[in-house]
Amino acid sequence: MAVYTEVADEELSAFIDTYDIGKLLSYKGIAEGVENSNFLIHTETGHYILTLYEKRVDPNDLPFFLNLMQHLAERKLSCPLPVAARSGALLGTLAGRPAAIVTFLDGMWVRRPRPEHCEELGRGMAALHLAGADFNMVRRNALDVDGWRPLFNQSGERSNSVVPGLAEEITRELDFLEQNWPKDLPTGVIHADLFPDNVFFLSNKLSGLIDFYFACTDAFAYDVAICLNAWCFEPDGSLNVTKARAMMNGYRQVRPLSQAEIDALPVLARGSALRFLLTRLYDWLSVPEGALVTPKDPVEYLKKLRFHQKVETASSYGLSL
Ligand SMILES: Nc1ncnc2c1ncn2[C@@H]1O[C@H](COP(=O)(O)OP(=O)(O)OP(=O)(O)O)[C@@H](O)[C@H]1O
Ligand SMILES: N[C@@H](CCO)C(=O)O
Incomplete structure (x- = not known):
């Protein structure tokens, strides 16, 4: 906050x-x-x-x-x-x-998650997906594939001041995702912003989830893809496959992933990387005067996006297909 x-x-x-x-x-x-x-x-x-x-x-x-x-x-x-x-x-x-x-929830978020935290996170996320199954309200994801182009247009050519050529790169990615976004995956309540700072731990056990203000009705596997990006990359930009495998294992202990969900992960991970690149880009270019806030780095998510563009199957994330 x-x-x-x-x-x-x-x-x-x-x-x-x-x-x-x-x-x-x-x-x-x-x-x-x-x-x-x-x-x-x-x-x-x-x-x-x-x-x-x-x-x-x-x-x-x-x-x-x-x-x-x-x-x-x-x-x-x-x-x-x-x-x-x-x-x-x-x-x-x-x-x-x-x-x-x-x-107020007790607990601390983990600055440098280890594989055991990722496994706990996987279990907690799946538990959230199951607990939301009988929630009777629906909220469309305002930041889904249909929302990304209008969001990008708010930054537009100004994106090039952050990274030269970025506007064109994003436009190409939008074209790809709009054509290839998976439909008909299992949906329900997802958190949609389950970053490490929204997950509290006590003695390395997950003690609570916070910040439900992006929660919505969308594909469960999209939440998994968001967490893959937020939890399983190292500061140098490389994917830590051990963390990815731990997170997926934790998730599947509580809620199985279907083959269609597994197959969709590389595209979902691209979409999730673009979604956070776009909000960060907008925030980077529009910090309100006098606000006590540190904008987050958009380039971190550009690097993640480029990583997923090279991925062909979910085996690159440590999943057996
Ligand atoms: N219910 C809570 N119990 C304890 N601490 C909390 C709670 N809600 C928020 N906090 C504290 O406030 C910080 C920011 O909260 P939160 O992540 O909800 O803000 P935000 O602006 O929505 O952030 P984000 O950038 O993650 O979307 C948390 O990291 C935590 O320290
Ligand atoms: N978790 C988001 C900020 C809140 O939307 C990010 O790291 O970009």
Whole structure:
């Protein structure tokens, strides 16, 4: 998270008073992350996370995210639980933004995941896919293959200032993905942003998942591809096949992957790499003035994209076909 919107002390105290969580004792902005404004708040009853939803969150989607967290927590998946105000509402308004309070999860994210973390992640992701099976709301993935070209157009030729020739390279990739994007894969609730900073561990065991604000209804294997990119590459840009194999093994212990899902992985991994390249590129070129945020490196995802362009089958990810 980050802090884009500042909140005055009195305004925050008055907001907290609409909840049954005791008086506000202290709070601080969380600099980590890039999407929403987040504050760690300490009240008479404990610690909570306050989120003010920013640019990429459509307020109409908030009931999906908040109800999903409730649904998953009821199914014993460890994730933040939205706290209702005295009125019963899960969502309020603060500093002109939609705002919600969720419970604080113990644990730390792992800066340098090892294969055992990747295996835990695989199991946790599959558990999320199963726990979401009877969730009765649907949300289209706004950042799916149909959303990438309009997103790219917002950066357009300015992309070339980041890497010369990038606009043309992205255009070619969009042409390919629009032609070859797999259809008819098994779908359901996916997290869609399950990066290491959204997965907490305690003593090397997965203790919780956070940040459900890209969650949507899409192919389960696309979530796997997102995690392959986010967890299994080394800082030098190479794929760590041991980590990839560990993640897939963990996943398959809980939810089997079909042959069609395995065959689709190289294209899904290209799409996932492009999706994060595009959002990072946009953010890189448009940091709001005065915001407490560190934009993430788009080139990291360009390198991943180029890697997957050379992959022919999922065996390159350590999967037996
Ligand atoms: N429920 C929670 N319990 C404990 N800490 C939390 C919780 N939610 C958020 N945090 C803290 O805030 C940080 C940023 O949160 P989050 O990843 O949700 O923000 P974001 O802006 O959506 O980030 P991202 O760039 O990953 O999309 C986390 O790394 C964690 O330190
Ligand atoms: N996890 C994303 C940021 C949130 O969308 C990234 O690393 O680009």
